[in-house]
Amino acid sequence: MTRLIGANALIVALGVTVVGLLLVTFGARRQRAEWVEAGYSATYLQFALVTAATFAMIFGLVSHDFSIDYVAQVGSRATPLYYTVISLWGALEGSILFWGWVLSLLTALVVFWNRDRGGKLIPYTTATLLGVGIFFQILLVGPAHPFGLVSPVPLDGPGPNPLLQNHWLMGIHPPLLYLGYVGMTVPFAFAMGAMAAGEVGDTGWIRLSRRWLLGAWAFLTAAIIAGMWWSYEVLGWGGYWAWDPVENASFMPWLTATAFLHSVMVQERRGLLKLWNLNLIVATFVLTILGTFLTRSGVLTSVHAFTEGNIGYYFLVAIAIVLLLSFVLVAGNSEKLTSDGQLEGTASRGSVFLLNNLFLTAFTFTVLVGTLFPLVAEAVRGVKVSVGEPFFNRMTVPICVALLFLMGVGPALPWKAADRATIRRKLLPPAIGSGVALLVALFAGTRDVFALLAFMFAAFALVANVGEFVEGARLRMQQRGESAPLALSELVNANRRRYGGYVAHLGVVAVAAAITAASTFKTEYEGTIKKGESLKIGENMAVRLDEVWGREEPQRAVIGTTLTLLKNGREIATLDPRMNFYPTSQQPVPTPAVRSRPTGDIYVNLQAFQQDGSNATLRVIVEPLVPWIWLGGMIICCGALISMLPVPGAARVRAAARAESAERAPGATTPVTAS
Amino acid sequence: MTAVMVTTSAMGQSVTGATVAVDTVLDRRTREVASELRCPVCQGLSIADSPSELAQEMKGLVREQLASGKSPEQVRAYFIDKYGEWVLLAPKPEGFNLLVYLLPAALVMGGGWFVWRYVRRHTDTPAEQV
Numbered sequence: 001m002t003r004l005i006g007a008n009a010l011i012v013a014l015g016v017t018v019v020g021l022l023l024v025t026f027g028a029r030r031q032r033a034e035w036v037e038a039g040y041s042a043t044y045l046q047f048a049l050v051t052a053a054t055f056a057m058i059f060g061l062v063s064h065d066f067s068i069d070y071v072a073q074v075g076s077r078a079t080p081l082y083y084t085v086i087s088l089w090g091a092l093e094g095s096i097l098f099w100g101w102v103l104s105l106l107t108a109l110v111v112f113w114n115r116d117r118g119g120k121l122i123p124y125t126t127a128t129l130l131g132v133g134i135f136f137q138i139l140l141v142g143p144a145h146p147f148g149l150v151s152p153v154p155l156d157g158p159g160p161n162p163l164l165q166n167h168w169l170m171g172i173h174p175p176l177l178y179l180g181y182v183g184m185t186v187p188f189a190f191a192m193g194a195m196a197a198g199e200v201g202d203t204g205w206i207r208l209s210r211r212w213l214l215g216a217w218a219f220l221t222a223a224i225i226a227g228m229w230w231s232y233e234v235l236g237w238g239g240y241w242a243w244d245p246v247e248n249a250s251f252m253p254w255l256t257a258t259a260f261l262h263s264v265m266v267q268e269r270r271g272l273l274k275l276w277n278l279n280l281i282v283a284t285f286v287l288t289i290l291g292t293f294l295t296r297s298g299v300l301t302s303v304h305a306f307t308e309g310n311i312g313y314y315f316l317v318a319i320a321i322v323l324l325l326s327f328v329l330v331a332g333n334s335e336k337l338t339s340d341g342q343l344e345g346t347a348s349r350g351s352v353f354l355l356n357n358l359f360l361t362a363f364t365f366t367v368l369v370g371t372l373f374p375l376v377a378e379a380v381r382g383v384k385v386s387v388g389e390p391f392f393n394r395m396t397v398p399i400c401v402a403l404l405f406l407m408g409v410g411p412a413l414p415w416k417a418a419d420r421a422t423i424r425r426k427l428l429p430p431a432i433g434s435g436v437a438l439l440v441a442l443f444a445g446t447r448d449v450f451a452l453l454a455f456m457f458a459a460f461a462l463v464a465n466v467g468e469f470v471e472g473a474r475l476r477m478q479q480r481g482e483s484a485p486l487a488l489s490e491l492v493n494a495n496r497r498r499y500g501g502y503v504a505h506l507g508v509v510a511v512a513a514a515i516t517a518a519s520t521f522k523t524e525y526e527g528t529i530k531k532g533e534s535l536k537i538g539e540n541m542a543v544r545l546d547e548v549w550g551r552e553e554p555q556r557a558v559i560g561t562t563l564t565l566l567k568n569g570r571e572i573a574t575l576d577p578r579m580n581f582y583p584t585s586q587q588p589v590p591t592p593a594v595r596s597r598p599t600g601d602i603y604v605n606l607q608a609f610q611q612d613g614s615n616a617t618l619r620v621i622v623e624p625l626v627p628w629i630w631l632g633g634m635i636i637c638c639g640a641l642i643s644m645l646p647v648p649g650a651a652r653v654r655a656a657a658r659a660e661s662a663e664r665a666p667g668a669t670t671p672v673t674a675s
Numbered sequence: 676m677t678a679v680m681v682t683t684s685a686m687g688q689s690v691t692g693a694t695v696a697v698d699t700v701l702d703r704r705t706r707e708v709a710s711e712l713r714c715p716v717c718q719g720l721s722i723a724d725s726p727s728e729l730a731q732e733m734k735g736l737v738r739e740q741l742a743s744g745k746s747p748e749q750v751r752a753y754f755i756d757k758y759g760e761w762v763l764l765a766p767k768p769e770g771f772n773l774l775v776y777l778l779p780a781a782l783v784m785g786g787g788w789f790v791w792r793y794v795r796r797h798t799d800t801p802a803e804q805v
Contacts, residue, residue, distance in 0.1 A: 236726045244719050272797060343797045351794050358786045366779040373766070373775040381771055388719050388764035390711050395779055587716075590726065605726055619726060 003068045006056030007147035013049035013104075014137040016042050021130040028123035028197075036123045040111045043126060046133060047108040054101040057146060058088060066157055069148035070094055076159030078554040083165040089174040090160040092296055092311070093146035098175075100136040102182040107133060110186060114208065121205060125193030132185050135318050143311040159555060162582035162589045169230040176223035177250060181288045183216025184253055187260075188285035191278055195329035200278070201336035203268050210264075211644050217257045218640035224250055225511075225633030236590030236605040238524075238621035240629065243392040248371045249291025252364050256284040259360035261501075262353045262410075269415060270350055271341030275330065276357070278337070282326045287364075289319055299375065345417020352410040356403065363399045370395070397450045404457035404512055407505050408464035426467075433463035446520055454516040458509050465505045472499075497643045504639030510632030514625040518600075521624045526607070528617040534566065537620050542566045543575065543604060548613035557581040559588075561606055561616050565595060577606040577618070600624035705738045708747045712737070712754055713764050721764055 020042025027035030060068045061084050064077055074087040074094065089095040107129040114122045140146070164170050187209035194205035227247065228240035241247060260280040266273050293299070293315035330337070343350040370387045377385045412426040437459030438452060446452055469488060476487035492499040527535045534542040547562040560578035564571050575593035582589065592605040601623045608617040709723035714730040722730040722737070733754075740750045754762045766772040 237720055237724045239720075239724055242719050242724075270797075339797065341797070343794060346794055346798055354790045354794060358783070358790050362779060362783045362786060365782050369775055369778050376774075377766070377771065384759060384761040385766045385772065386713050386719070386761050386764050387766060387775060388713060389721060391765035391775070394765065395776070399783075587727070607726055607731070608728070 002056050002060045002063070002065050003147050003149065006053045006060070006068070007145070009049045009053040009056065010137065010140050010145075010147070013046050013053065014134065014141055016045050016049060017130050017133045017137055020046060021127050021134065024123040024130070025127045028120045028127075037115075039123070039126065039130075040115050043104075043107045043111045043130065046130070047104040050097075050101045050104040050137075053140075053147075054088070054097055057094065057097060058085060061085065061087060064157075066155070067150055067153045068146070069150045070146040072150045072154055072157050074160045075157040076555065077156050079159045079165060080555070082168070082171065083160060086171045086174075087160040087164070089178070090164045090170075093140075093144045095174070095178075095296075096136060096139050096144040097146050099178055099182060100133070100140055102178050103129070103133055103136060103185060106182060106186055110189070110212075119199070120197035121190075121193050121199050121208075123193075124196035125189045125205075127196075128189035128192040129185065132189070135314075139311065139314060143314060158584045159582070162556075162580070162585040163234060165555070165582075166580060166589045166591065167230060167234045169226055169233065173223055173226040173230050176219050176226055180216050180218075180220025180223050181250075181253070181292075183212060183219055184257065184284050184288050186212040186216065188281050191281045192326070192329060195278070195326075195333050198333065198336070200274070200333050206264055206268065206277070213257065213260065214640050214644045217254070217261065218637045218644075220250065220254050220257065221633060221636050221640070224254060225630060225636075229630055232603075232626070233592070233594065234589070236592050238522075238592070238603045238605065238619075238623065240626075243370070243387075243389050245371050246291070246295040248367045249287075249295050252291065252367055253284045253287040255360050255364040255367070256280050256287060259357045259364075260284065262360075263357045266343075266350050266353050269341075270343060272339045272343065272350075274339065275334075275337040278326075278330060280357075282322070283364075286319055286322055287368075289315060289322070293319065294371065344415060347413060347418050347423065349410055349413045349415050352406055352413055356406050356410065359399050359402050359406070363396060363403075366395045366399070367392070397454070400512065401450060401453045401457055404454065404461050404509075407508065408457065408461035411468050411502060411505070412464045427464075429467055430460040430464040434460040444521070448520065451516050451520045454512060458513040458516070461505060462509045465502045465509070468502055469499070492642065496645050500639045500641070500643030500645075502639070503642055504636045507632045507635030507637075507639055510628045510635060512632075514628035514632060517625040518623045518629070523622045525620045525622075526618070528608075528615055530615045531613070535618055535620060537602070537622060540568050541602075543618065543620060545616055545618075548609050548616050555582070559606075559609055561609070561618075563593070563604065563618070565602065575602075575604050577604045579606050579609070596627045598627060601626045701738065701742055704741050704747065705734065708741065708750050709734045709737050711751070711764055713758075713762050715758060715762070719764075 020039045023035045023039030023042060025039075027033070027037075027039055057068075057070065059065075060071045061075055062081070064071065064075055066072045066075065070091070070093050074090045075084065079087070087094065089098045107126070110129060111122075111126055114125075159165065190205045190209035190212070191200070194200040199205065224247075227250065231242070232238070232240040257280075260277060263273050263280065264277055267277050293312060296311065296315075299312060345351075370392055373387050374385055377383060408430050409427070412423075412430065414422065418426075434456040437455045441452055441455040446455065469491065472491040473484060473487040476482050476491055477484060480487075482490060523538065525535060525537050529535050529545050531545055531547065534544040536542050542565075544564045544566060545561060546564055548559070549562065550557065550559045552558075558578050558580050560576050563575040563577070565573040565575055573595055575595060577593040578591040579588040580591060590605055592603055594604075595602045601621075603621040603623055605619045605621075606616060607619050610616070706723050710721045712722050712733065714720045714722045714725035714727060714733070716727050716729050717725045720730070722733045724730075737750055740753065741747070745753075751763070760767070766775060768776050
């Protein structure tokens with residue numbers, strides 16, 4: 001029954017989506033407002049149907065309905081409820097279903113918030129969203145159908161992949177990632193809609209999609225950081241980023257979206273880079289699809305590769321269609337995409353944004369080339385090669401250093417041409433800050449050139465961005481007599497977009513400094529110790545093995561150790577690194593013990609143990625500042641949130657603009673907002 | 676989002692009970708070579724990072740060979756011989772592999788030139804005014 005509801009909801013949803021696409025497209029072309037309205041309603045119906053299918057799947061999982069092949073593939077009666085529910089995204093078919101559901105939700109929301117707007121922009125934007133929706137629904141009724149019938153019905157299933165049921169973060173990381181990925185579809189749809197409607201010359205589509213983009217970017221940021229954290233907490237190697245293809249796949253659209261967030265300001269302020277910005281948006285969307293293709297088709301193996309099969313061809317065709325359509329639309333709008341503005345001076349913020357885009361694009365390209373190179377090398381030379389961490393570090397660390405530097409220079413430079421005195425006044429404090437950082441890093445024993453540069457420019461960017469807050473707040477205190485906290489909050493309130501950006505910069509500084517410190521000053525200790533013995537960690541710390549124990553859980557067997565952390569001989573903490581044995585996996589899944597302090601982590605992984613419990617092999621990694629990576633990620637998201645908050649007074653302007661556009665005849669081209 | 680390469684970490688030896696002399700130079704060289712070799716049973720981790728048993732054994736082998744006087748190049752050659760070129764986490768910069776290094780560099784240079792021209796063309800200086 002559940003299976004039939006789900007399967008039929010998906011088939012009907014595909015039909016509804018196709019009809020909706022035709023209605024909004026031809027309604028806009030022929031100026032038939034009632035067709036467009038009907039098409040809008042179809043998006044709500046589509047959302048309802050995909051929601052029904054998604055809930056049918058969750059119900060199937062929770063009720064252990066093994067007649068559904070997806071449930072038979074990832075379900076098990078022994079799996080705890082939480083992991084049963086989140087196994088919705090634990091394998092290919094379920095994750096495509098979840099993707100389709102998020103997309104249908106966002107489509108309905110875009111329509112809900114913008115349907116009163118006149119003109120052709122929203123109908124064509126909706127058409128794009130529905131077009132992408134059709135792609136996922138074709139996957140769902142075809143190669144990734146999750147509701148196939150299993151006969152005879154098995155009594156139990158294998159449960160989710162052990163790696164996916166070993167940590168609560170698996171309930172957080174994937175939904176964040178899908179919200180980020182799918183969210184990038186919305187700005188893409190606005191861009192395509194604007195091109196189809198011939199409205200790409202003004203910044204209306206950019207303003208409409210700004211919050212969507214920022215929201216998707218924040219989700220993607222959070223997802224990447226949560227993924228790093230998961231890797232750190234589950235894989236037992238004490239690292240958080242391995243340049244795994246799927247990590248790269250999530251990082252590339254983040255880079256291009258970050259580039260867009262900056263370059264779009266050049267278009268808004270100076271009327272430049274119109275074509276470039278469109279390219280970035282299309283690239284961001286294509287990279288989300290490409291990433292899914294690379295990691296889900298089994299072309300590249302990765303922690304996240306679910307299955308192999310012919311689903312890859314569907315993705316390739318989709319990418320080809322997207323590229324072709326964008327090319328045709330860009331070509332058709334070429335005369336509207338000419339730059340009509342000027343930068344004001346070589347040493348201005350505009351130029352820094354161009355460099356920022358250069359390096360972010362180079363970063364994306366490096367990651368793309370590195371990720372695809374094994375495929376190319378195998379095709380051309382017939383030899384398997386690896387492109388991993390040493391390659392990516394060598395190639396991208398210089399780019400990161402350059403970006404850190406620009407992150408300090410950009411906020412300090414004005415849009416207008418800066419004179420020497422201003423440049424000197426603005427850049428002196430950051431320069432002093434980086435000098436201090438250099439001395440501290442040298443004193444602490446850093447000798448690697450790039451690590452030194454990273455510390456220097458992180459300090460540079462830190463001082464420059466904090467300086468913007470200090471200077472702005474001080475000015476308000478002088479001119480308006482406000483108290484310091486009031487001046488600071490009013491400063492941010494008055495220009496949330498700008499200061500939200502600076503907050504995000506501070507988060508990036510935290511992440512960059514933490515990663516540099518963690519990789520520079522990381523120390524490892526490994527040893528096999530008997531019960532009662534201690535393993536020395538550095539000068540004054542040690543872990544003592546108190547006990548090796550085991551316990552049976554319904555879905556797994558756990559072997560753990562109880563350790564006492566000693567500092568100068570004093571007991572300061574108890575740690576319990578474990579190994580988890582799942583029936584479906586030959587390799588145990590580790591649960592390292594992590595003791596976090598603001599200064600850094602002590603990370604203990606159980607590597608091996610004696611069957612009789614007499615000894616255990618431990619690997620202890622001391623990792624300075626690692627918690628600041630997670631904290632920095634949160635700061636970045638806070639920055640995005642501040643930038644997204646509506647500017648006071650803007651709501652009124654928008655309402656007025658909407659009232660104005662509603663007065664015009666439907667189908668007429670209207671400017672989108674007045675500013 | 677990227678990790679700066681470990682260069683200064685002095686890896687501690689396991690010390691149980693009695694103090695063991697710590698050969699930091701060998702440790703560091705082992706770590707350097709091991710961080711460039713791929714663990715065959717993991718997902719893209721180096722044998723320096725991987726907690727797997729095989730990686731631990733391979734790391735021990737690297738250490739032994741370095742201690743016996745082999746050069747890092749000879750150790751790498753041994754592993755390439757055994758597992759193929761695939762075992763190197765960064766492709767050797769020679770022949771066709773040069774592409775993966777040169778393409779990004781070419782983009783930075785070409786892009787840099789383009790940005791330079793773009794800024795000059797779009798800057799408000801009377802001589803350049805279009």
